[in-house]
Amino acid sequence: MRDVAIIGVGCTKFGELWDSSFRDIFVKAGVSALEDAHMHGEKVDAMYIGNMSGGRFIEQEHIGALIADYSGLATLHIPATRVEAACASGGLALRQGVLAVASGYHDIVVVGGAEKMTDVGVDTATDALAAAADREWEGIMGATFPGLYGMIARLHMHKYGTTREHLAAAAVKNHRNGSMNERAQFQNEITIDDVLGSQMVADPLRVLDCSPITDGAAAVILAPAEIATRYTDTPVYVKASAQASGTISLHDRKDITTLDASVWAGRRAFKMAGLAPKDIDLVEVHDCFTIAEICAIEDLDFVPKGEGGKATLEGMTAIGGSIPVNTSGGLKACGHPVGATGVKQAVEITEQLRGTAGKRQVNGAEVGMTHNVGGSGATAVVHIFSRNR
Amino acid sequence: MAVPRFWRRLKNLYNLLGTHCKNCGSYYYPPRNICPACRRGGKVEPYKFKGAGEVLTYTIIHGGPKDNARPTPYVLAIIKLDEGPRLTSQIVANPEDVKIGMRVKSVFRKLGEESKHGIIYYGTKFIPA
Ligand SMILES: [Zn+2]
Numbered sequence: 038m039r040d041v042a043i044i045g046v047g048c049t050k051f052g053e054l055w056d057s058s059f060r061d062i063f064v065k066a067g068v069s070a071l072e073d074a075h076m077h078g079e080k081v082d083a084m085y086i087g088n089m090s091g092g093r094f095i096e097q098e099h100i101g102a103l104i105a106d107y108s109g110l111a112t113l114h115i116p117a118t119r120v121e122a123a124c125a126s127g128g129l130a131l132r133q134g135v136l137a138v139a140s141g142y143h144d145i146v147v148v149g150g151a152e153k154m155t156d157v158g159v160d161t162a163t164d165a166l167a168a169a170a171d172r173e174w175e176g177i178m179g180a181t182f183p184g185l186y187g188m189i190a191r192l193h194m195h196k197y198g199t200t201r202e203h204l205a206a207a208a209v210k211n212h213r214n215g216s217m218n219e220r221a222q223f224q225n226e227i228t229i230d231d232v233l234g235s236q237m238v239a240d241p242l243r244v245l246d247c248s249p250i251t252d253g254a255a256a257v258i259l260a261p262a263e264i265a266t267r268y269t270d271t272p273v274y275v276k277a278s279a280q281a282s283g284t285i286s287l288h289d290r291k292d293i294t295t296l297d298a299s300v301w302a303g304r305r306a307f308k309m310a311g312l313a314p315k316d317i318d319l320v321e322v323h324d325c326f327t328i329a330e331i332c333a334i335e336d337l338d339f340v341p342k343g344e345g346g347k348a349t350l351e352g353m354t355a356i357g358g359s360i361p362v363n364t365s366g367g368l369k370a371c372g373h374p375v376g377a378t379g380v381k382q383a384v385e386i387t388e389q390l391r392g393t394a395g396k397r398q399v400n401g402a403e404v405g406m407t408h409n410v411g412g413s414g415a416t417a418v419v420h421i422f423s424r425n426r
Numbered sequence: 427m428a429v430p431r432f433w434r435r436l437k438n439l440y441n442l443l444g445t446h447c448k449n450c451g452s453y454y455y456p457p458r459n460i461c462p463a464c465r466r467g468g469k470v471e472p473y474k475f476k477g478a479g480e481v482l483t484y485t486i487i488h489g490g491p492k493d494n495a496r497p498t499p500y501v502l503a504i505i506k507l508d509e510g511p512r513l514t515s516q517i518v519a520n521p522e523d524v525k526i527g528m529r530v531k532s533v534f535r536k537l538g539e540e541s542k543h544g545i546i547y548y549g550t551k552f553i554p555a
Contacts, residue, residue, distance in 0.1 A: 187485030240486035288512040
């Protein structure tokens with residue numbers, strides 16, 4: 038197995054990009070990643086694309102071929118593969134790219150993630166997202182995604198004394214981080230009272246506990262570590278790529294407040310990298326809802342189970358805290374174009390480890406982590422990155 | 427959803443018909459063909475659940491995809507059946523009266539409908555016991 042490095046990154050603005058098509062946004066992200074790696078398309082050996090639901094959002098399947106074609110690479114006949122694992126599609130695409138380079142099958146690999154969610158109405162988008170849960174035994178019974186996470190939140194509050202303020206603190210912190218990220222969908226700061234006064238969606242979760250519907254694309258260029266410095270002075274090395282499964286239905290989890298897939302992907306990643314939670318300088322976690330961020334920092338072992346809410350309210354996860362979480366603004370403020378999210382997380386960590394994250398820079402960041410979840414926790418992907426090989 | 431996809435599950439939805447693994451004794455609802463506890467496929471038999479259980483957690487859904495048979499707000503819960511398995515279902519009750527740990531029992535109710543003139547889905551919901 039070869040060591041793998043990120044040699045280029047690119048990302049579009051996240052938001053309601055009404056004047057851009059699906060093709061426009063993935064080309065923009067891919068071209069900026071190639072430019073960042075100082076290379077042209079003819080160097081690319083393969084592409085892996087994270088996309089959850091092109092069929093529902095833009096009535097287009099065969100996304101791998103479409104992206105290869107409109108990136109000008111179909112004429113070179115490179116393999117282009119779409120990867121799907123609901124909201125973890127991007128993280129999974131990254132992992133497929135890492136495996137391809139590590140194995141020696143390919144040298145230069147483009148990993149992209151793209152989703153165009155605002156070409157359909159909110160009801161269609163919501164129903165497409167609901168397909169990430171168990172349609173036959175959750176969806177038909179009336180489950181929605183806010184509903185599933187609302188049930189996690191209620192039990193977390195009941196078991197551990199987590200409060201509404203604890204949950205709101207995650208959204209407040211992520212909006213503050215988003216205000217320092219020009220790519221973020223929401224760049225406005227909010228208060229705990231704003232969250233607590235926002236419209237109820239799935240009690241106890243309110244609108245400002247939920248990530249939005251977003252258009253966006255992100256891309257990273259991977260290369261074998263031994264040739265990475267040919268393309269960049271600041272390669273970021275992939276120290277671990279781990280993935281785990283959990284039950285598709287929330288009701289079948291051993292503990293409703295624990296995403297077993299996150300626990301297992303996290304443990305495998307730490308073992309692979311030979312690192313522990315204390316060695317991580319910052320982490321991008323999958324905060325599709327505020328309670329999801331609380332569960333993530335517990336399941337990844339940054340805090341003991343049940344203490345995630347308190348740690349968040351006390352500022353442990355803010356920039357300047359002991360483990361900054363979601364410096365990009367997370368899914369909540371940066372936005373959540375489902376298939377792109379896992380790749381955007383890697384873009385954010387790369388920029389932080391290069392020291393180019395501007396106002397939201399974590400001082401001296403050397404080691405970063407990403408955590409991308411599909412559905413209510415049936416898939417989790419965790420990557421660890423380092424400035425040092 | 428096309429009619430056959432719903433129709434072939436009617437007996438499971440109407441009667442809380444799941445499965446029981448004769449190899450290790452585990453119960454499953456929804457039904458499974460392979461037992462995840464012992465991973466043996468050959469000794470799985472149908473089992474009709476009694477329909478009694480308790481609320482493990484719940485939410486009150488205020489917004490959601492439009493469905494004439496599902497006016498909001500409604501209570502969605504994870505219920506632990508007395509035989510062991512858990513399922514997601516609705517509780518027909520005043521939202522303020524629902525509590526974690528409360529006893530519930532199954533009832534036959536309308537689950538949803540495709541459109542004003544479309545097919546209507548029936549199945550199991552729960553009420554306070
Ligand atoms: Zn068994």
